[in-house]
Amino acid sequence: MNIWTAAVLALLPPLGLAAALTWRGRPGQRFAACQLVGSITVLILTFMAFATDQAATTDLALTLVLLNLPGTMLLAVFLERWI
Secondary structure: OOHHHHHHHHHHHHHHHHHHHHHHOOHHHHHHHHHHHHHHHHHHHHHHHHHHOOOHHHHHHHHHHHHHHHHHHHHHHHHHHHO
16 A cells, blocks of 8 residues: 555545535535535545556546536535525
C-alpha cells in the first residue's frame, strides 16, 4: 500500500459522513453536504489516479469538478420548490 492508497482510505469516513448528511440533514445542511461530497469525491478520484497510474481517472475527476456546481444548483432549485 502506497501513500496515495492510504490517502484514499483516510478520505472514506468523511465521505460517508457527508453522504449521510446529504440524506438526513436539514435542507441547508443537505446543500452544503452535497458540495462536500463532490469535493471529497474529486480528491478520491485524483488520489486513485496517482495510486494506480491511470490517467483516465483524472479525466473523471475533472468532469466531476465541472458538473458538481450545476448539479448542486439543481438540487437547490428542487429544495426551494418542493421542500
